[in-house]
Amino acid sequence: MRRGAPSTSLNLLMASFAENTLNQYNSSLKKWWYFCQDNHYNYCEASVSQVIQFFTESFETGASYSTLNTMRSALSLLLDPSVTSNIMITRLLKGVFRLKPPTPKYDVTWDPIIVLNYLSDFYPYDNICLRDLSAKTVTLLAIASAQRMQTLSLIKITNIVIESDCVIIKITDLIKTSRPGAYQPLIRLPFIIENPKICPALALTSYMNKTLNIRNCESGSLFISFRKPHNKVGPQTLAHWVKSTLQKSGIDTNIFGAHSTRHAATSAARRAGVSLQVVRRAAGWSDSSNVFLKYYNRDVNVCATNNEFANSVFNHT
Structure with a gap:
């Protein structure tokens, strides 16, 4: 004024x-x-x-x-x-x-295989409680999509399309990176037939089936509380679920929080040979963005014993 x-x-x-x-x-x-x-x-x-x-x-x-x-x-x-x-x-x-130059939050990242191996024990889904299925589903989605907790909290049941080979999720609400002319996230989760224990698409469809009769139709949100009255949950709750899963998997949560799934997933994809352009698009960065290279692309944190460095040098001389 x-x-x-x-x-x-x-x-x-x-x-x-x-x-x-x-x-x-x-x-x-x-x-x-x-x-x-x-x-x-x-x-x-x-x-x-x-x-x-x-x-x-x-x-x-x-x-x-x-x-x-x-x-x-x-x-x-x-x-x-x-x-x-x-x-x-x-x-x-x-x-x-x-x-006082700014420094990235993480100098290294963790290997997603560690978390996936832990989550594979929670299968088949008929035998696990809603609490465990909720935590597993959101963690698998976070790793598979490299999306923020905010984005995952905005997933609506009506925007999920289940096809024969994959699950497609549209995000229609405004997110952190929404701006005029920018594309909204489109999450694709393939059905991993070879390893159903850690298939994010299968976990998602199982979660939807398990919560079908208890969810509040008014909100339409995918993720709901596993406690009555089963209201929708926000990004902070999803982050708590993911961080708890990381801790139980053996990841040091004093260093790595729920947001580190973006670092771990994008870095693992790049190490596996996925092009930088595909990594950028999957995580919601523009084609010219250097955010991944500057802040997210990290080596895996490997805990070495006191003797491993010296042995690696002197055993090859």
């Missing part, structure tokens, strides 16, 4: 922000508000030097390069664009990058 937008347009303007983006900005704007209060600055009319002071104090108290960039984006909603895009602020952020 300060920039001249009519009040009747505010809902449309606010709808341009994803909920997670607003949550991120909320934290930054609170810090900015208290900073301006303490220093008697106008939070909507701050100068370049005042923003630099704010960023410097935030960096000195532990803010990372990515955090400062989030703050910059949040402040661009309040301040004149010439302030947040000023060359001095750009220079300051470059200095932060050089002094």
Whole structure:
């Protein structure tokens, strides 16, 4: 409104922000508000030097390069664009990058075979409880599709098509990477006839059959709670199921969370010779994206004994 937008347009303007983006900005704007209060600055009319002071104090108290960039984006909603895009602020952020460069969350990843071997014990499906089938199904889907928990939580029963050789899942709701002109995810799960114990398509159809008579038809969501009243579950619950499965499989969950399934799946596919283009499309990255190469493509974490390195060197000399 300060920039001249009519009040009747505010809902449309606010709808341009994803909920997670607003949550991120909320934290930054609170810090900015208290900073301006303490220093008697106008939070909507701050100068370049005042923003630099704010960023410097935030960096000195532990803010990372990515955090400062989030703050910059949040402040661009309040301040004149010439302030947040000023060359001095750009220079300051470059200095932060050089002094405290961002690092990937994972330097290595885990081998999906470890988790698949664990999950193969939960078969046939007539003999396992809904809790175990729920955890197995979402974990297999996460590995097979390399999708985020948010995307998996948005799967609707009506958007699942079961064919003779595969299951096709359309995602019609907006997700983190949704934008004008971008394709929505299309998940294809082939029936792995050779190994039905870890077939994601078979696990999915078995889960649908097991939950057919207990699910709430109003929500239409695929994944529901295994406890009454069996309401739909969100991405946090799915992440809990996956992380619990990883832990029981022997994966170190102090290091690897549910999101690491994207790292493990895409890295395993690349090691197996799948083209970079196919990996990008499966995980929802654009054809020109370097996200996989920069943050996701990781070697498998191998725990070596104290003697293995030396033996490997001296036994071949």
